Amino acid sequence: EAGVVQSPRYKIIEKKQPVAFWCNPISGHNTLYWYLQNLGQGPELLIRYENEEAVDDSQLPKDRFSAERLKGVDSTLKIQPAELGDSAVYLCASSLGLAAGSYNEQFFGPGTRLTVL
Amino acid sequence: QKEVEQNSGPLSVPEGAIASLNCTYSDRGSQSFFWYRQYSGKSPELIMSIYSNGDKEDGRFTAQLNKASQYVSLLIRDSQPSDSATYLCAVNPRVGDKIIFGKGTRLHILP
Numbered sequence: 001e002a003g004v005v006q007s008p009r010y011k012i013i014e015k016k017q018p019v020a021f022w023c024n025p026i027s028g029h030n031t032l033y034w035y036l037q038n039l040g041q042g043p044e045l046l047i048r049y050e051n052e053e054a055v056d057d058s059q060l061p062k063d064r065f066s067a068e069r070l071k072g073v074d075s076t077l078k079i080q081p082a083e084l085g086d087s088a089v090y091l092c093a094s095s096l097g098l099a100a101g102s103y104n105e106q107f108f109g110p111g112t113r114l115t116v117l
Numbered sequence: 118q119k120e121v122e123q124n125s126g127p128l129s130v131p132e133g134a135i136a137s138l139n140c141t142y143s144d145r146g147s148q149s150f151f152w153y154r155q156y157s158g159k160s161p162e163l164i165m166s167i168y169s170n171g172d173k174e175d176g177r178f179t180a181q182l183n184k185a186s187q188y189v190s191l192l193i194r195d196s197q198p199s200d201s202a203t204y205l206c207a208v209n210p211r212v213g214d215k216i217i218f219g220k221g222t223r224l225h226i227l228p
Contacts, residue, residue: 040220042219089160101212104149104216105163109160
């Protein structure tokens, strides 16, 4: 079974430029998560989707960040314009979702390391 | 504010010994608990899930949960150099709620 796929793996951009990340979750996983992880910190949730619906985007900086999951499968996360402080690893994860109840194990993709110069 | 606390380490353990990693959480009603292993430059990998009080064993790993004390731990028996990594504790307070991650404990197994 294929795991969570993310691209690109690395991205270097100059500040004020736009950037987009793509994620393909594990087949059959209804819930998709975007996390941000800074060095020495645990992952921090940016947005969570149940199928096509964003059910938790309270931590997403909506002035510059946007996300979509149009068909309930793949998702993209966009930053426009990027700032120096956005340099971090962006992780995508997926899980079975509410159908799994408490047993909602999340599995992570390899992540995208973003460097903003 | 729901919190998950871990000692950042590094925790140094001789090869072959038992490594003990600890985690406390603030939400008494939390239902699901997870341990992730993260190698440097890699993404977190799920290694253990536990939902009921007591011990759960999987190979060299044992997860221990004590809901009354709001405490979850991970024991690694016969530690190997390949176990050197950061271990993240994660807690799901409620069904449908978001998982909260601790900052992780760095474990170093001494050859």
